[in-house]
Amino acid sequence: MNAGEFEPVRGVPDLYVHDTGMFDTDEYGSVYVYDAERPAVIDTGTGANREALFETIDSVGIDRGDLAWILPTHAHLDHAGGAGHLAARYPNAEVALPERGVRHLVDPEALVAGTKSAVGDQWRYYDEPEPVPEDRIRGLAGGDRIDLGDRELVARDAPGHAPHHAVYHVPESGVVFTADAAGIYVPEVDGIQPTTPPPQFDLDQCLRDLGLIADLDPAYLCFGHFGPREYDPELIGEAKRTYVEWVEAVRAKREELDDEAVVDHFEETSADVEFWNPERARANAGLNARGVLTYLDG
Template sequence: MAIGDVTAVEGAENVHYVDTGMYDVPEYGSVYVIDGERTAVVDSGTGGDYERIADALDELGIDSLDAVVLTHVHLDHAGGAGHLLAAHPDAQAYIHERGARHLIEPDRLVAGTKDAVGDQWQYYAEPEPIPDERVTRLADGDAVDLGDRTLVAHEAPGHAPHQHVFHDADAGIVYTGDAAGLYIPSVDTIRETTPPPQFDLDQARRDVSTIADLEPEILAFSHFGPRAFDEAFLNGYKRTLMEWVEAVRRKRAELGDDDAVIEHFVDHADEMAGAEVWGERKAAAEARLNTRGCWRIWGRRSRVG
């Protein structure tokens, strides 16, 4: 699969995903397109990759969108939402009730994202604010009605408190957002994603159980595309999270300085699974972000490394 490619989700009728080329890394960003009675996309990229989503809609013959369904408001998932709504005046954005204000007034979210991602901001675009009346707020158990299918929102706040996973029971799909980590198909493993400022280890592990309890057939990861559901494989992400956080804790005990811990993991990023997929620069950015996300667990404020 190459950047810009549109691929059918195997085993799911009228569901495709586009490789948005996020961060200039093939397959890193996956936006799902549902061509049902009511058309929808699940997540919307950084905004900087908007044209690839627009091209995918054209390729699939979709002239208008009804729904932009967002797993959470982090800008690698929600950054393109305002651009999509501007291009599709009949579309409505669907988001966790805790994230809605950031779609309407994104300035605070933009500032936090710039602080978190550093020079990776070059791959984003300034988000377009969305009018309040075009934002539908979702709570746990609420559904997005797409006519021939329904996406049910399930709370998954470990990665971020404004995150839902969406279950399409008829199609057997769970759109995981970042609740199941970053899937890397080339080595068939899941990498941790533990960003500042609100990562919650215990809740993130419970979120994995939430997905497993739904017993889907397909896990629609927001990064690197879908995979067939396997409970043991998915539950392995709980162990991945524990091992990652423990590694950061041990290094903090050894070095005694947050900045030194961050630089240790940045310096060793190319040794970690995934670096061979997304390159040294993105591997270093992932290491910096994920290390900072662990500080909250021990009551320390996340700081720029």
Template sequence: MEVGDVREVTSGDCSDLYYLDTGMYGTDEYGAVYIIDDDRPAVVDTGIGTNYDLLREALEDVGIARDDLAVIALTHIHLDHAGGAGFLAADYPNADVYVHPIGTDHLIDPSRLVAGTKNAVGEQWAHYVEPEPIPAERLVEIEGGDVIDLGTHELRVHAAPGHAPHQVVFEDPANDAVFVADAAGIWVPKIEETRETSPPSNFDLEQCLADVETLKALDPDVFCYPHFGPRYVGDDADRALEEYATVLEEWVDAVADKRRELADDEAVVEYFADATEMTDVWGAEKSSEEAKLNTRGVLGYLEHRE
């Protein structure tokens, strides 16, 4: 799949569901946005905002008019998921933005969110754009147990705060699918492997493992990953989630071991940036910066745990 492609999700029994490769960080098959074409059409996550025009074109390709989009559903407010929300809300005047209560103030005034993102992503900020503020009256707060009615489909909200306290996942029972946010890791279609995601400053291993249990209980046929794409798991959902739990635990252990060995956090960050195995998939820049981000998140978690 290439940047700008919008495809129908045909995994399992999915219908009315599409996904777009947004070209996030200048990398194909890294950032996905989902579109549900229903009585109340919806977008799940919005991407980083940099290639926002691609999302607008995708909505047009699917046949969703400017006045028809009703729901912008955000799994969480990290800018790789919510950076385009303000642009989308401005262009689609009848769409409300659904977000966890912790995120509302940051969408109304993104200044602290931007500052935190710059601190977390380092040189990757060059791939971002400044997000547009969203008027308070356009925001709808959602928490676990809430349901967003789209017509044939609904999005059932489940809390998943391990990656970030404002993260939720959306269950779509009609499609037997879950929009997993970052609670199930990063799915890499090119190598068919799951990789860790552990950014600062709120990564919490124990809560991430609890989120894996939440997803197990939902037992969907299809995982819709923002990073990247739909994945049919069928009866193997538990196995896929156990694999991710193992990836996370081994990743945290590796960082903790290297921290004890080097006794210098920046040296630990540089070690994992140099040791990344993802260069052939994401390119040298993205793979190195991804490793730095995830290492810093684990180091912060280890510091807090101590």
């Protein structure tokens, strides 16, 4: 897929995946549009390319007054940055996300400051988020159900990536929206890359989150980065190995170098240039390395 395009998720009626063009990179950021009886948007992108998302929602056939739900999986701005913009455009939609993320969308000032600190000059690919009105948002606890009319979406806490992170399960269709809990899926190589940003990545909890996804026994995984894939238990095993090996690689390099040199090393040697543009590959590697270093200090 290319930035701004959308297509049906094969095997899942009424579900569409939209490529946000995040960070000027094709097949990096996903938003899902569920044309259920009470339609929903799962994740929102950064907000920077929101007009293309609006066009996708229109093309799917969802009127502005009919969108019922805006459902970020967590408060990180690559997943929730567009929530306020969507809320303004779709006046009847309710925003819902894990409880610990609600305050960040109502008053995004601290989240914006933290994001700018973490991503550095990559901030130019974001948009200033619009606050979500308090009367338009609610928090979700693990096990809470979202009524889509002809089906339900169930929130499951998955805090290894961040304390305000969840995966969403639609039992009727066998779909799990994994957000960042199962890593970054790269369609070009049919493989998993880790996502371990600072400051709250937790390896042990991340491995438990992967176990949770496996226990749900889904038919399809819908990754926040990037796109849908039919479920294969081996993919979860690959994700677990990838996370453990990545943390151990950073730990080993830290024994040789100071922390800034560790980050520089992984930026310069990132193999992600094989499928992303060099700028995104370096930025992703540096952010992930900083997250592991913070985790190792815990």
